[in-house]
Amino acid sequence: MKKRSREESKVLTVRHQKDRDELEKHMTIKREAKKENLTRKMLEHERAATAALVEKHSKEMMRLIQEKRSEYLEDDDEELEHYPASPPPPQPPPQTKLDIYTDPEEFAQVDQLAIQVAQEDQKTFTDLVRMLVGHCSSDVEKARTIFRWITVKNLNSITFDDSAHGDTPMGLLRGIKYGTESYHVLFKRLCSYAGLHCVVIKGYSKSAGYQPGVKFEDNRFRNSWNAVYVAGAWRVQLGGAAPGQCQGGAQARREEQER
Template sequence: MTTVTSGNSLNNNRSSNNASPASFNLAEEPTPLIASPPLSASLSSSSSLTSSRDRCRRCQQLVYCTERIGPVKDALYHKLCFKCLKCDRQLDFKTYFTNSIDLNDKEIYCQSHVPRSGKGVFSTENIHIQNVMKAPKLNVMQKLDDRHTGIHLDSHSVSIVHAMKAQQMFQQGREKVSAIHKFPALPPDMIRAREEVRRAQKSLEEKQRQEEDQLFMKFRNARELEEKKIEQEVTDEWEKRLQMLTAKYEDDLQRKKDKTIEPELTLRFSKEKAELERNMTLKRDKKREMARKQLMEKEQETTHSLVSKFSKEMITLIQEKELAVLTENGVDDQRATTLLRQPPPPQPPRRRKRDLYQDPSVFEHVDQQAIAVAESEQTSYTELVDQLTYGLLTDLEKSRAIFRWITVKDLNAIDFQNNLAADTPMGLLRGIKYGTETYHTLFMRLCSFAALHCVDVKGHSKSVGYEPGMRIGEGKFTNTWNAVVIDGEWRFVQCNWGARHLVMSKDKKEADIAPPKPTREKIKYQYDEHYFLPDPDDFIL
C-alpha cells in the first residue's frame, strides 16, 4: 500500500507525537500507520471522512472518484444513479434539471418532470388588478387580429374562407400549419396504426428469437462436440507417444549394464517427456484455434442466412400492415400496391453523396438521438429501432440513426456474462458474444425493423495498406459491407470501419505490402464520417 505523506505532515510529526501520517486506500479512508489516536478522535475522524457528502444521494453507497458525478447542490451521485427522480431516466450534465422553485429540494429531474411555476392566481384582495394585467396581452392580440381585418364573408361565401385565409398567411410570409407541425403531432388514427405495426413486429420478433435460440443451441452443441473430439485425439496421441518414449527408456535401461548411468537416462527421459507435453499442448491449442475459426465461419454464414430470412419476413410484415392502413383510409389500390415494391436491381447510384447532404451537421438531431438511445438499454429489436427512428420520416435519417448507434455502441468492448437470457439488454446482442453476428449482419437486421431494404456485399475495398495502382492479388483487401436502399438507390455503408480503424506507422518497408494484422494496440476507436454512404469509386476496387 502506497503511503501519501505531505511535507507539512512530516514537520508536524516531528514536533508533536499526536499527529501521524496516513495512507489512503481506494475508498479514501485513512489508515493510521504509526500511532493510534484516541478512540473518540478515531471515530470522529472516520465519520467525517465517510460522511454523507461522500456517499451517493440515491443509493447511499460510497462514491469513488472514477464513478463520481457532481456535486450537484452539494450532493454526489454514481454515474448509474444520476437519474430523474420521477421516471428513472438516465441523465448527464447536459440533460439534468433542478428545482428552481423550492431551493431546499436537492433532487435532480429530467426536462419533462422538473417542477415549474404554475399559472398565477389572483386572490379576492387583488382581483381589481386582473384587468390591468390582461391589458398588454389584449393589446397584442388586438394587433394580431387587425392583420386579418378587411375581409368580410357572408354565409354564401363560407366555402372559400379557408382559401382566403391561406392567401393571407402566404402573403404575410407564414407557412402552412401542416408544414410546421412537429412530431409527435400526428393524427390519432396514424398513431394507432403505428402502435399496431409495433405489436405485430414484437410478435414476429419473438417467433424469430425462438428459432434463433434453437440455432444457437446447435452451435453450442457443435462446439462442445468438436472440443471433445480434439481433446480425445490429442489424448490418444499423447498416450501413444508417451508409451513409445517409456518403452525406449526401459529398453535403454536393460541394454545398459552400467547402473551409474541410470540417473542420466532418467533425467533425459524426464526432459523428453516434458518436451513432448509442451508440443502436445501447442498442437492441441492450434487444433482448437483452427477448429474455432472453421466453426465461426460456418456459424456466421448460417446466421447470415437466417437473419436475411428474418429481414425479408419483417419488411413484408411492415409493408402489409401499412398497406392495410392505406386501404382502410381510402387510398386507391394502384397507389397502395406501390408500397409493396421490390428493391431496385443492383446498380451504381445516379447521384453522388454530396447530392444527398453537404455537411454532417444536418444530422445533428439524428446523431444526438442515436447517442441517447445507445446510453440506455432495450430488451428487443423492435423497442431499439422504435427509439432510434422516433420522429424520423426519411430513409436517409433512419439509416443514419442505425449507423450512428452501431458506431457509438462499442460492441467489441461489451463484457458478456455466460448465462444470458434472450430478453435482457445484453442478451439482445448475444450473437456478438458467440461470434456468429458481425457489424454488417446487425446493420441488416436493424434496417429490416425500419422497413429498409438492406443486403451485405462481399468484395475488394480500399482498406488500410492500399495504394493507387497497386495490383490486387487473390485474397487481398477482401471485405464485407452493407448496401441499403435510400431514395430508390443502393448506397454503401461500412459500420465496422466507421467505428474504428487501424493506426499505421508513416514509414513502410517494401516487403510490408500485405495489410497489417489488426491487433488491440493498433485499433483506434474513432468515428469516421467517410464510411456512411461513400461513393462507389471512393470505396471499392
C-alpha cells in the same frame, strides 16, 4: 566399467527427458491449434446460422411492412415517396452523396436522438427501431440513425447478462462482443425493422498485415460490408468491424462514413 555405465545412463536419461519435453511441447502446440481451429469453425457455423435466420426474418418483416404500407396508401389520398416492395437490382446510383447532403451537421438532430436512445437498453428490436426512426423524415435519416446508434454502443464498457437472448438487441450485442455475431447482421436486422432493404456484401480488404502481391488464399483479409437502399439507390453504409471494437474504432468508422 561401472563408472562409465553410470555416465552413459545419465546421458541417456537427460537425452530421454529432453526428447520427452520436446514431444510434450509439440503435442501441446498441436492440441491448442486443433482446439483453436475447432472453436473458429464452431463460431463460423454459429454466425452462418444466425445470418441465415436473420435473412429469413428480414424478408418476412419487409413483407409485413410493405403490406401495411400498401394499406395505408390505399386509405390516404396524399402521394408519398414510393419505396420498392422488393430489393431492386444493383446499379450505379443516379445521385452523388453531395446531392443528398453536403454537411454531416445536417444529421445533428437524428445523431443526438441515437445517442439518447443508446443510453438505455431496449428489450425488443421493435422498441429500439421505433425509438430510433419514429421521427425520421427520410430513408437516409433512418439509415443514419441506425448506423449512429451502432457506433455509439461501446461493447467494452457494457456488462452483459449471460441469459440475454440472441433475438434481443442486448443479446445480439453480446454475441458481437464474443464473436458469435457481427455488426453487419445487426445493421441488416435493424434496417428490416425500419422497412429498408439491406444486404451483406462479403469480400476481402487490404488491411493491416497485407503486403503487395499477397494472395487472398485464407481468412486473414476477409471482410464484410452493408449496402442499404436509400435515396433511390443502393449505397454502402457500414464497413467491417472486429468483435468488441472499442468506441474509438467506432468513431473512426463514423468519420470515414461521413467523408
